[in-house]
Amino acid sequence: MTTMIDIAALAALLQEAAYEEIRPRFRNLGEGDVRMKTEAIDLVTEADEAAERHIRRGIEALMPDALFIGEEAFAADPPLLAKLADADLAVVVDPIDGTFNFAAGLTLFGVMLAVVSKGETVAGIIYDPIGNDWAICEKGSGAWLCRPDGSQEQMFMRPSGPLEQMIGIANTGFFDIDQRRTILSNLAQVRLFTSYRCAAHEYRLLGQGHMDFAMYNKLMPWDHLAGALMMEEAGGHVARFDGSPYRPSHVDGGLLIAADEEAWQELREKIFTV
Structure with a gap:
Protein backbone atom coordinates (compact mmCIF):
# COMPACT_ATOMS: atom_id res chain seq x y z
CA MET A 1 0.00 0.00 0.00
CA THR A 2 1.53 3.26 -1.09
CA THR A 3 -0.87 5.63 0.68
CA MET A 4 0.57 6.79 4.01
CA ILE A 5 -2.10 6.71 6.71
CA ASP A 6 -1.67 7.84 10.30
CA ILE A 7 -4.22 5.41 11.69
CA ALA A 8 -3.54 6.43 15.29
CA ALA A 9 -4.26 10.09 14.49
CA LEU A 10 -7.49 9.14 12.72
CA ALA A 11 -8.56 7.00 15.66
CA ALA A 12 -7.84 9.86 18.07
CA LEU A 13 -9.87 12.22 15.86
CA LEU A 14 -12.95 9.99 16.11
CA GLN A 15 -12.55 9.81 19.88
CA GLU A 16 -12.22 13.59 20.11
CA ALA A 17 -15.33 14.15 18.01
CA ALA A 18 -17.27 11.72 20.15
CA TYR A 19 -16.20 13.31 23.41
CA GLU A 20 -16.83 16.87 22.26
CA GLU A 21 -19.91 16.50 20.08
CA ILE A 22 -21.63 13.13 20.55
CA ARG A 23 -21.44 12.08 24.19
CA PRO A 24 -22.62 15.44 25.61
CA ARG A 25 -25.76 15.14 23.47
CA PHE A 26 -26.47 11.48 24.26
CA ARG A 27 -29.80 11.26 26.11
CA ASN A 28 -29.69 15.05 26.12
CA LEU A 29 -31.22 16.01 22.78
CA GLY A 30 -33.46 19.04 22.86
CA GLU A 31 -36.63 19.81 20.98
CA GLY A 32 -35.80 20.10 17.30
CA ASP A 33 -32.45 18.29 17.67
CA VAL A 34 -33.83 15.17 15.91
CA ARG A 35 -35.16 15.38 12.37
CA MET A 36 -36.50 12.86 9.89
CA LYS A 37 -34.71 12.49 6.55
CA THR A 38 -36.45 10.02 4.23
CA GLU A 39 -38.73 8.14 6.68
CA ALA A 40 -39.45 7.72 10.38
CA ILE A 41 -36.55 5.29 10.88
CA ASP A 42 -34.07 7.46 8.93
CA LEU A 43 -33.07 10.22 11.32
CA VAL A 44 -30.42 12.89 11.70
CA THR A 45 -29.56 14.69 14.94
CA GLU A 46 -27.56 17.73 15.92
CA ALA A 47 -24.91 15.31 17.15
CA ASP A 48 -24.51 13.71 13.69
CA GLU A 49 -24.01 17.06 12.02
CA ALA A 50 -21.71 18.53 14.68
CA ALA A 51 -19.56 15.38 14.81
CA GLU A 52 -19.22 15.29 11.03
CA ARG A 53 -18.11 18.92 10.94
CA HIS A 54 -15.54 18.18 13.66
CA ILE A 55 -14.19 15.14 11.84
CA ARG A 56 -14.08 16.98 8.53
CA ARG A 57 -11.96 19.76 10.03
CA GLY A 58 -9.59 17.15 11.41
CA ILE A 59 -9.31 15.35 8.07
CA GLU A 60 -8.56 18.62 6.30
CA ALA A 61 -5.59 19.05 8.65
CA LEU A 62 -4.38 15.42 8.62
CA MET A 63 -5.08 14.55 4.96
CA PRO A 64 -5.58 17.82 3.05
CA ASP A 65 -5.54 16.13 -0.36
CA ALA A 66 -8.31 13.65 0.49
CA LEU A 67 -11.86 13.88 -0.78
CA PHE A 68 -14.16 13.93 2.24
CA ILE A 69 -17.49 12.12 2.01
CA GLY A 70 -19.70 12.10 5.09
CA GLU A 71 -23.21 10.73 5.36
CA GLU A 72 -24.59 14.16 6.14
CA ALA A 73 -22.51 15.86 3.42
CA PHE A 74 -24.02 13.40 0.94
CA ALA A 75 -27.53 14.17 2.21
CA ALA A 76 -26.89 17.84 1.38
CA ASP A 77 -25.08 17.14 -1.93
CA PRO A 78 -25.94 13.69 -3.43
CA PRO A 79 -23.67 14.08 -6.54
CA LEU A 80 -20.71 14.02 -4.13
CA LEU A 81 -20.88 10.22 -3.99
CA ALA A 82 -20.08 9.86 -7.71
CA LYS A 83 -16.60 11.29 -7.06
CA LEU A 84 -15.57 8.38 -4.82
CA ALA A 85 -14.79 5.84 -7.56
CA ASP A 86 -12.20 8.05 -9.27
CA ALA A 87 -10.66 9.74 -6.23
CA ASP A 88 -6.94 9.19 -5.67
CA LEU A 89 -7.60 9.42 -1.95
CA ALA A 90 -10.87 9.70 -0.02
CA VAL A 91 -12.09 9.50 3.55
CA VAL A 92 -15.62 8.22 4.08
CA VAL A 93 -17.29 8.89 7.43
CA ASP A 94 -20.45 7.96 9.26
CA PRO A 95 -20.44 10.36 12.22
CA ILE A 96 -23.05 8.32 14.09
CA ASP A 97 -23.91 4.89 12.76
CA GLY A 98 -27.08 3.82 14.54
CA THR A 99 -28.68 7.27 14.75
CA PHE A 100 -32.08 5.70 15.44
CA ASN A 101 -30.61 3.98 18.52
CA PHE A 102 -28.75 7.12 19.58
CA ALA A 103 -31.90 9.23 19.36
CA ALA A 104 -33.77 6.60 21.38
CA GLY A 105 -31.16 6.64 24.13
CA LEU A 106 -29.72 3.21 23.31
CA THR A 107 -25.95 2.70 23.53
CA LEU A 108 -25.71 0.74 20.25
CA PHE A 109 -24.14 3.40 18.04
CA GLY A 110 -20.64 4.04 16.72
CA VAL A 111 -18.44 6.25 14.58
CA MET A 112 -17.12 4.75 11.33
CA LEU A 113 -14.34 5.89 9.01
CA ALA A 114 -12.84 4.31 5.90
CA VAL A 115 -9.89 5.38 3.77
CA VAL A 116 -10.20 4.70 0.05
CA SER A 117 -7.28 4.88 -2.38
CA LYS A 118 -7.87 4.64 -6.14
CA GLY A 119 -11.13 2.72 -5.77
CA GLU A 120 -9.95 0.34 -3.03
CA THR A 121 -10.64 0.45 0.70
CA VAL A 122 -7.27 0.45 2.46
CA ALA A 123 -8.13 1.21 6.09
CA GLY A 124 -11.08 1.31 8.43
CA ILE A 125 -11.94 2.33 11.98
CA ILE A 126 -15.06 1.63 14.02
CA TYR A 127 -15.08 3.56 17.30
CA ASP A 128 -17.45 2.85 20.18
CA PRO A 129 -17.99 6.10 22.13
CA ILE A 130 -19.54 4.28 25.09
CA GLY A 131 -16.90 1.55 25.42
CA ASN A 132 -14.17 4.00 24.32
CA ASP A 133 -12.38 1.47 22.14
CA TRP A 134 -11.63 1.04 18.46
CA ALA A 135 -11.79 -1.78 15.93
CA ILE A 136 -9.08 -0.93 13.41
CA CYS A 137 -7.84 -2.48 10.18
CA GLU A 138 -5.37 -1.68 7.45
CA LYS A 139 -5.28 -3.77 4.29
CA GLY A 140 -2.86 -6.66 4.72
CA SER A 141 -2.28 -6.00 8.44
CA GLY A 142 -5.17 -7.80 10.10
CA ALA A 143 -8.01 -6.43 12.20
CA TRP A 144 -7.43 -5.33 15.78
CA LEU A 145 -9.47 -4.33 18.80
CA CYS A 146 -7.58 -1.46 20.43
CA ARG A 147 -8.35 -0.35 23.99
CA PRO A 148 -7.61 3.04 25.56
CA ASP A 149 -4.95 1.51 27.83
CA GLY A 150 -2.92 0.64 24.73
CA SER A 151 -3.63 -3.09 24.73
CA GLN A 152 -4.59 -4.77 21.45
CA GLU A 153 -6.31 -8.00 20.52
CA GLN A 154 -6.36 -9.42 17.01
CA MET A 155 -9.84 -10.02 15.66
CA PHE A 156 -10.92 -13.22 13.91
CA MET A 157 -14.25 -14.49 12.65
CA ARG A 158 -15.06 -17.78 14.32
CA PRO A 159 -14.97 -21.01 12.28
CA SER A 160 -18.26 -21.86 10.62
CA GLY A 161 -20.48 -24.62 11.96
CA PRO A 162 -23.61 -26.35 10.68
Whole structure:
Protein backbone atom coordinates (compact mmCIF):
# COMPACT_ATOMS: atom_id res chain seq x y z
CA MET A 1 0.00 0.00 0.00
CA THR A 2 1.53 3.26 -1.09
CA THR A 3 -0.87 5.63 0.68
CA MET A 4 0.57 6.79 4.01
CA ILE A 5 -2.10 6.71 6.71
CA ASP A 6 -1.67 7.84 10.30
CA ILE A 7 -4.22 5.41 11.69
CA ALA A 8 -3.54 6.43 15.29
CA ALA A 9 -4.26 10.09 14.49
CA LEU A 10 -7.49 9.14 12.72
CA ALA A 11 -8.56 7.00 15.66
CA ALA A 12 -7.84 9.86 18.07
CA LEU A 13 -9.87 12.22 15.86
CA LEU A 14 -12.95 9.99 16.11
CA GLN A 15 -12.55 9.81 19.88
CA GLU A 16 -12.22 13.59 20.11
CA ALA A 17 -15.33 14.15 18.01
CA ALA A 18 -17.27 11.72 20.15
CA TYR A 19 -16.20 13.31 23.41
CA GLU A 20 -16.83 16.87 22.26
CA GLU A 21 -19.91 16.50 20.08
CA ILE A 22 -21.63 13.13 20.55
CA ARG A 23 -21.44 12.08 24.19
CA PRO A 24 -22.62 15.44 25.61
CA ARG A 25 -25.76 15.14 23.47
CA PHE A 26 -26.47 11.48 24.26
CA ARG A 27 -29.80 11.26 26.11
CA ASN A 28 -29.69 15.05 26.12
CA LEU A 29 -31.22 16.01 22.78
CA GLY A 30 -33.46 19.04 22.86
CA GLU A 31 -36.63 19.81 20.98
CA GLY A 32 -35.80 20.10 17.30
CA ASP A 33 -32.45 18.29 17.67
CA VAL A 34 -33.83 15.17 15.91
CA ARG A 35 -35.16 15.38 12.37
CA MET A 36 -36.50 12.86 9.89
CA LYS A 37 -34.71 12.49 6.55
CA THR A 38 -36.45 10.02 4.23
CA GLU A 39 -38.73 8.14 6.68
CA ALA A 40 -39.45 7.72 10.38
CA ILE A 41 -36.55 5.29 10.88
CA ASP A 42 -34.07 7.46 8.93
CA LEU A 43 -33.07 10.22 11.32
CA VAL A 44 -30.42 12.89 11.70
CA THR A 45 -29.56 14.69 14.94
CA GLU A 46 -27.56 17.73 15.92
CA ALA A 47 -24.91 15.31 17.15
CA ASP A 48 -24.51 13.71 13.69
CA GLU A 49 -24.01 17.06 12.02
CA ALA A 50 -21.71 18.53 14.68
CA ALA A 51 -19.56 15.38 14.81
CA GLU A 52 -19.22 15.29 11.03
CA ARG A 53 -18.11 18.92 10.94
CA HIS A 54 -15.54 18.18 13.66
CA ILE A 55 -14.19 15.14 11.84
CA ARG A 56 -14.08 16.98 8.53
CA ARG A 57 -11.96 19.76 10.03
CA GLY A 58 -9.59 17.15 11.41
CA ILE A 59 -9.31 15.35 8.07
CA GLU A 60 -8.56 18.62 6.30
CA ALA A 61 -5.59 19.05 8.65
CA LEU A 62 -4.38 15.42 8.62
CA MET A 63 -5.08 14.55 4.96
CA PRO A 64 -5.58 17.82 3.05
CA ASP A 65 -5.54 16.13 -0.36
CA ALA A 66 -8.31 13.65 0.49
CA LEU A 67 -11.86 13.88 -0.78
CA PHE A 68 -14.16 13.93 2.24
CA ILE A 69 -17.49 12.12 2.01
CA GLY A 70 -19.70 12.10 5.09
CA GLU A 71 -23.21 10.73 5.36
CA GLU A 72 -24.59 14.16 6.14
CA ALA A 73 -22.51 15.86 3.42
CA PHE A 74 -24.02 13.40 0.94
CA ALA A 75 -27.53 14.17 2.21
CA ALA A 76 -26.89 17.84 1.38
CA ASP A 77 -25.08 17.14 -1.93
CA PRO A 78 -25.94 13.69 -3.43
CA PRO A 79 -23.67 14.08 -6.54
CA LEU A 80 -20.71 14.02 -4.13
CA LEU A 81 -20.88 10.22 -3.99
CA ALA A 82 -20.08 9.86 -7.71
CA LYS A 83 -16.60 11.29 -7.06
CA LEU A 84 -15.57 8.38 -4.82
CA ALA A 85 -14.79 5.84 -7.56
CA ASP A 86 -12.20 8.05 -9.27
CA ALA A 87 -10.66 9.74 -6.23
CA ASP A 88 -6.94 9.19 -5.67
CA LEU A 89 -7.60 9.42 -1.95
CA ALA A 90 -10.87 9.70 -0.02
CA VAL A 91 -12.09 9.50 3.55
CA VAL A 92 -15.62 8.22 4.08
CA VAL A 93 -17.29 8.89 7.43
CA ASP A 94 -20.45 7.96 9.26
CA PRO A 95 -20.44 10.36 12.22
CA ILE A 96 -23.05 8.32 14.09
CA ASP A 97 -23.91 4.89 12.76
CA GLY A 98 -27.08 3.82 14.54
CA THR A 99 -28.68 7.27 14.75
CA PHE A 100 -32.08 5.70 15.44
CA ASN A 101 -30.61 3.98 18.52
CA PHE A 102 -28.75 7.12 19.58
CA ALA A 103 -31.90 9.23 19.36
CA ALA A 104 -33.77 6.60 21.38
CA GLY A 105 -31.16 6.64 24.13
CA LEU A 106 -29.72 3.21 23.31
CA THR A 107 -25.95 2.70 23.53
CA LEU A 108 -25.71 0.74 20.25
CA PHE A 109 -24.14 3.40 18.04
CA GLY A 110 -20.64 4.04 16.72
CA VAL A 111 -18.44 6.25 14.58
CA MET A 112 -17.12 4.75 11.33
CA LEU A 113 -14.34 5.89 9.01
CA ALA A 114 -12.84 4.31 5.90
CA VAL A 115 -9.89 5.38 3.77
CA VAL A 116 -10.20 4.70 0.05
CA SER A 117 -7.28 4.88 -2.38
CA LYS A 118 -7.87 4.64 -6.14
CA GLY A 119 -11.13 2.72 -5.77
CA GLU A 120 -9.95 0.34 -3.03
CA THR A 121 -10.64 0.45 0.70
CA VAL A 122 -7.27 0.45 2.46
CA ALA A 123 -8.13 1.21 6.09
CA GLY A 124 -11.08 1.31 8.43
CA ILE A 125 -11.94 2.33 11.98
CA ILE A 126 -15.06 1.63 14.02
CA TYR A 127 -15.08 3.56 17.30
CA ASP A 128 -17.45 2.85 20.18
CA PRO A 129 -17.99 6.10 22.13
CA ILE A 130 -19.54 4.28 25.09
CA GLY A 131 -16.90 1.55 25.42
CA ASN A 132 -14.17 4.00 24.32
CA ASP A 133 -12.38 1.47 22.14
CA TRP A 134 -11.63 1.04 18.46
CA ALA A 135 -11.79 -1.78 15.93
CA ILE A 136 -9.08 -0.93 13.41
CA CYS A 137 -7.84 -2.48 10.18
CA GLU A 138 -5.37 -1.68 7.45
CA LYS A 139 -5.28 -3.77 4.29
CA GLY A 140 -2.86 -6.66 4.72
CA SER A 141 -2.28 -6.00 8.44
CA GLY A 142 -5.17 -7.80 10.10
CA ALA A 143 -8.01 -6.43 12.20
CA TRP A 144 -7.43 -5.33 15.78
CA LEU A 145 -9.47 -4.33 18.80
CA CYS A 146 -7.58 -1.46 20.43
CA ARG A 147 -8.35 -0.35 23.99
CA PRO A 148 -7.61 3.04 25.56
CA ASP A 149 -4.95 1.51 27.83
CA GLY A 150 -2.92 0.64 24.73
CA SER A 151 -3.63 -3.09 24.73
CA GLN A 152 -4.59 -4.77 21.45
CA GLU A 153 -6.31 -8.00 20.52
CA GLN A 154 -6.36 -9.42 17.01
CA MET A 155 -9.84 -10.02 15.66
CA PHE A 156 -10.92 -13.22 13.91
CA MET A 157 -14.25 -14.49 12.65
CA ARG A 158 -15.06 -17.78 14.32
CA PRO A 159 -14.97 -21.01 12.28
CA SER A 160 -18.26 -21.86 10.62
CA GLY A 161 -20.48 -24.62 11.96
CA PRO A 162 -23.61 -26.35 10.68
CA LEU A 163 -26.29 -24.10 9.22
CA GLU A 164 -28.82 -25.01 11.91
CA GLN A 165 -26.45 -23.73 14.61
CA MET A 166 -25.50 -20.45 12.94
CA ILE A 167 -26.42 -17.10 14.45
CA GLY A 168 -26.09 -13.85 12.61
CA ILE A 169 -27.32 -10.52 11.37
CA ALA A 170 -30.05 -10.27 8.75
CA ASN A 171 -31.22 -6.85 7.63
CA THR A 172 -34.31 -7.45 5.52
CA GLY A 173 -35.92 -4.01 5.57
CA PHE A 174 -34.75 -2.93 2.11
CA PHE A 175 -36.03 -5.94 0.15
CA ASP A 176 -39.37 -5.82 -1.56
CA ILE A 177 -42.17 -7.55 0.32
CA ASP A 178 -42.06 -10.84 -1.62
CA GLN A 179 -38.29 -11.19 -1.27
CA ARG A 180 -38.59 -10.36 2.42
CA ARG A 181 -41.18 -13.08 2.97
CA THR A 182 -38.93 -15.64 1.25
CA ILE A 183 -35.82 -14.69 3.22
CA LEU A 184 -37.64 -14.55 6.56
CA SER A 185 -39.06 -18.00 5.90
CA ASN A 186 -35.63 -19.36 4.93
CA LEU A 187 -34.08 -17.90 8.08
CA ALA A 188 -35.99 -20.50 10.10
CA GLN A 189 -33.15 -22.85 9.12
CA VAL A 190 -30.55 -20.99 11.24
CA ARG A 191 -30.41 -20.99 15.04
CA LEU A 192 -30.89 -17.26 15.55
CA PHE A 193 -30.87 -14.03 13.59
CA THR A 194 -31.25 -10.41 14.60
CA SER A 195 -30.52 -6.81 13.62
CA TYR A 196 -29.14 -4.17 15.95
CA ARG A 197 -29.82 -1.33 13.49
CA CYS A 198 -26.14 -0.46 13.81
CA ALA A 199 -23.62 -1.91 11.35
CA ALA A 200 -20.78 -0.56 13.51
CA HIS A 201 -21.59 -2.94 16.37
CA GLU A 202 -22.67 -5.75 14.07
CA TYR A 203 -19.29 -5.79 12.33
CA ARG A 204 -17.50 -5.64 15.67
CA LEU A 205 -19.49 -8.65 16.92
CA LEU A 206 -18.57 -10.61 13.80
CA GLY A 207 -14.90 -9.72 14.13
CA GLN A 208 -14.81 -10.74 17.78
CA GLY A 209 -16.18 -14.19 16.98
CA HIS A 210 -19.68 -13.76 18.41
CA MET A 211 -21.61 -14.19 15.14
CA ASP A 212 -21.43 -16.45 12.09
CA PHE A 213 -22.79 -14.26 9.30
CA ALA A 214 -24.21 -10.89 8.33
CA MET A 215 -26.38 -9.86 5.40
CA TYR A 216 -27.16 -6.36 4.11
CA ASN A 217 -29.10 -5.32 1.04
CA LYS A 218 -28.71 -1.52 0.97
CA LEU A 219 -25.06 -0.54 0.57
CA MET A 220 -23.99 3.00 1.38
CA PRO A 221 -20.20 3.35 1.66
CA TRP A 222 -20.14 4.99 5.11
CA ASP A 223 -22.08 2.00 6.50
CA HIS A 224 -19.97 -0.83 5.07
CA LEU A 225 -16.52 0.05 3.71
CA ALA A 226 -14.73 -0.09 7.07
CA GLY A 227 -16.60 -3.19 8.22
CA ALA A 228 -16.21 -5.15 4.99
CA LEU A 229 -12.43 -4.65 4.97
CA MET A 230 -12.34 -5.49 8.67
CA MET A 231 -14.10 -8.81 8.08
CA GLU A 232 -11.71 -9.70 5.26
CA GLU A 233 -8.77 -8.89 7.52
CA ALA A 234 -10.41 -11.01 10.25
CA GLY A 235 -10.38 -13.99 7.87
CA GLY A 236 -13.95 -13.83 6.62
CA HIS A 237 -15.38 -14.21 3.13
CA VAL A 238 -17.08 -11.02 1.93
CA ALA A 239 -18.93 -10.70 -1.38
CA ARG A 240 -22.03 -9.29 -3.00
CA PHE A 241 -24.93 -11.64 -3.62
CA ASP A 242 -23.68 -12.52 -7.10
CA GLY A 243 -20.28 -13.49 -5.66
CA SER A 244 -18.46 -10.41 -6.95
CA PRO A 245 -16.13 -8.35 -4.73
CA TYR A 246 -17.58 -5.39 -2.87
CA ARG A 247 -16.07 -2.08 -4.00
CA PRO A 248 -16.39 1.49 -2.66
CA SER A 249 -18.50 2.55 -5.64
CA HIS A 250 -21.17 -0.12 -5.05
CA VAL A 251 -24.48 0.98 -3.57
CA ASP A 252 -26.52 -2.09 -4.50
CA GLY A 253 -26.11 -5.81 -5.14
CA GLY A 254 -26.28 -6.79 -1.47
CA LEU A 255 -23.52 -7.95 0.83
CA LEU A 256 -23.06 -11.30 2.56
CA ILE A 257 -20.31 -12.05 5.08
CA ALA A 258 -19.42 -15.49 6.41
CA ALA A 259 -16.42 -17.21 7.97
CA ASP A 260 -15.34 -18.91 4.75
CA GLU A 261 -16.41 -19.42 1.16
CA GLU A 262 -18.14 -22.74 1.85
CA ALA A 263 -20.33 -21.23 4.56
CA TRP A 264 -20.96 -18.20 2.32
CA GLN A 265 -22.19 -20.45 -0.51
CA GLU A 266 -24.48 -22.42 1.79
CA LEU A 267 -26.03 -19.26 3.22
CA ARG A 268 -26.46 -17.78 -0.25
CA GLU A 269 -28.11 -20.90 -1.68
CA LYS A 270 -30.33 -21.86 1.25
CA ILE A 271 -31.19 -18.58 2.94
CA PHE A 272 -30.58 -15.48 0.86
CA THR A 273 -32.14 -16.59 -2.41
CA VAL A 274 -33.09 -13.20 -3.87
